[in-house]
Amino acid sequence: MLDTNAVQEQLSLAHVRAVGAICRFSIEPRAVDLDGVDLSIHAKGFLVPDAELQSPQLDVQAKATVNLVEEKERLGFDLKVENYHRLCGPAPYAVPRVLVVLALPREEPRWLTWRPDQMVLRRTAWWVSLEDRPPTTNEHSVRVWLPRGQHFSPAALHEIMRRISLGESLVLEGSARGQ
Amino acid sequence: MVSDDVVPGFQDVQRYLAARGWRSSLSKRPNLAIWRSSDEAEEVLVPLSRAFADYASTMRTVATRVAAHEQRSTEAVLRDLVQLQTDTLRIGLVGEGSRGGTAPLSAGVELLEAVRAALLASACFVKRPQRSYPRMSFGEALEFVQACRLGQTEVGSFVLSVATPLVVASADPRLTPHFGRLATEAFMRSSRLLAQAVRAGAEARLVDPASEVLVSANFARALVDMAPRDESADLRLSATWSPLVVSDADASSLLIERELFEGLERVADQLRPQTPVHPTRVIAVVSELRGVANEQGALEGEVVLTSLLKGGPRRLRVSLAAADYRLAGQAHLAQQVVSVCGRVVRHGRTVELVEPERLVIEDLVEPDDL
Numbered sequence: 001m002l003d004t005n006a007v008q009e010q011l012s013l014a015h016v017r018a019v020g021a022i023c024r025f026s027i028e029p030r031a032v033d034l035d036g037v038d039l040s041i042h043a044k045g046f047l048v049p050d051a052e053l054q055s056p057q058l059d060v061q062a063k064a065t066v067n068l069v070e071e072k073e074r075l076g077f078d079l080k081v082e083n084y085h086r087l088c089g090p091a092p093y094a095v096p097r098v099l100v101v102l103a104l105p106r107e108e109p110r111w112l113t114w115r116p117d118q119m120v121l122r123r124t125a126w127w128v129s130l131e132d133r134p135p136t137t138n139e140h141s142v143r144v145w146l147p148r149g150q151h152f153s154p155a156a157l158h159e160i161m162r163r164i165s166l167g168e169s170l171v172l173e174g175s176a177r178g179q
Numbered sequence: 180m181v182s183d184d185v186v187p188g189f190q191d192v193q194r195y196l197a198a199r200g201w202r203s204s205l206s207k208r209p210n211l212a213i214w215r216s217s218d219e220a221e222e223v224l225v226p227l228s229r230a231f232a233d234y235a236s237t238m239r240t241v242a243t244r245v246a247a248h249e250q251r252s253t254e255a256v257l258r259d260l261v262q263l264q265t266d267t268l269r270i271g272l273v274g275e276g277s278r279g280g281t282a283p284l285s286a287g288v289e290l291l292e293a294v295r296a297a298l299l300a301s302a303c304f305v306k307r308p309q310r311s312y313p314r315m316s317f318g319e320a321l322e323f324v325q326a327c328r329l330g331q332t333e334v335g336s337f338v339l340s341v342a343t344p345l346v347v348a349s350a351d352p353r354l355t356p357h358f359g360r361l362a363t364e365a366f367m368r369s370s371r372l373l374a375q376a377v378r379a380g381a382e383a384r385l386v387d388p389a390s391e392v393l394v395s396a397n398f399a400r401a402l403v404d405m406a407p408r409d410e411s412a413d414l415r416l417s418a419t420w421s422p423l424v425v426s427d428a429d430a431s432s433l434l435i436e437r438e439l440f441e442g443l444e445r446v447a448d449q450l451r452p453q454t455p456v457h458p459t460r461v462i463a464v465v466s467e468l469r470g471v472a473n474e475q476g477a478l479e480g481e482v483v484l485t486s487l488l489k490g491g492p493r494r495l496r497v498s499l500a501a502a503d504y505r506l507a508g509q510a511h512l513a514q515q516v517v518s519v520c521g522r523v524v525r526h527g528r529t530v531e532l533v534e535p536e537r538l539v540i541e542d543l544v545e546p547d548d549l
Contacts, residue, residue, distance in 0.1 A: 035236050052206055052213060055222045057240070059233070091232035094211060094224055095240070167207030 008064035011111060012102040013038060015125050016062050022154050036086025037097060038062045043161045051165035058160060059097035061087060068103045073148055075126060077101045078141040088133040096170050099144065100127045100152045125152040129170035186235045187260035189227050195260055198422050221248040259422055265342040266363045267419040270294055270405065274412025277337035286408045290339060293404035299324045300397035301369065302362040305355065311396040311452050319350045323362050345421055357424050364427065367418050369398045374435050377442035386449040396450035403447045406440040413437050461486050461532060462518045465511035470504050477501035497532040506538055516541045
């Protein structure tokens, strides 16, 4: 049987897969201990006419939690240092990578409910790029902040892939970030 | 198998893609190049610096996509990418005795030495095609062999893998820009010519001095020396060419069946210059005493010497009469050096000193005595 953490992890991966699939992007799993990437999302074919890349790729590290720290503009998540260092700078990433955090209800029975006419995965996920963040000297974890506006939705994923195909950064100016 | 630790250099990846007709453009993002296949069906992102934190995984993705485009395995593409400046020769022993991927150590050493000699003969042939090379001392040829690298052994039967460089610095780039490639091709071509001639019973075509088909005696001898010791084994030669240079080789794989080696031996003997063998003085240590008692009860017969002549240690057999055998025995026990005169004659793998005379134990001065 999976322990609670493993269930949360699988739900976060399922969320990313579902969003990627509905966008018609292909999803490739990756060995987690390889370099901290859980999934790679690939698009094939030019997403916009002036794109420089016809096959943009996004690498994703997916997490889930019932303990998001909620502020007005942003949401705090305590990420293990080891995982943080596989997302932050200063070394750049050839393939852009983001952290996706699925916020789950506190009550486990509400995480996923099923009825004959619907299956609901609660609540939702947010994403953030940490490529501009410096390494940390913390020992165990780093609180990372996800802008409240950065839902990991199909529209958001489309926009992310569009930006990648144009060679644009995923680090958004003026967002409510900060360590 | 290519280890996960092996990561191709970005310059080699770009050379590879360019050689296969891919076209590049620079990304707006720094130090990234976008390469697209000529049919525009595939695209890869190549990091132009090892400073990228995901350099290794990105290069693996490149190899995976290129492999899919070329309908090859990712491993094969990765191997080409990390050995871009070299061709790869594989010399395999195919038989029951090597099925587990191993061979006796001494047989492996002999095979290596034979391969080295064949590579040197091939390189000499590129420098100056001729029937025989008394010394095989062309600078370019020696440099080529020096630059060859022994690769990892491969799964299956016992396979020696040798990476041979495309380019040799001292070779004139106007005449032979890819001297190493030509030498590797000569290796495969000469092997094929020899095997074909023996298989077709047309050995005369190779040994006829007026023949237009030229194979050097040195190469033929080296090929004979590659004969598997295992009587049930065949020899398989194959070459993988660097994608940087199109190969003119008409065959990249060749099986030399065990039964061909007898004919190859004949060809090698006939190709060898028929110069008289003059007596020579050999200085050696006595490695083995294999004699038997004669009618008088004295030991005589075969002794194995390890000569200390130029070119490194070389074992040679000599048959000694009782008096000389006794001296050889004394030298063996006392670990002393002997000298003996005779004619050095080669029979296949075996080197024999015939008509031995004047065997003496040398009174060499040890360094400690000086």
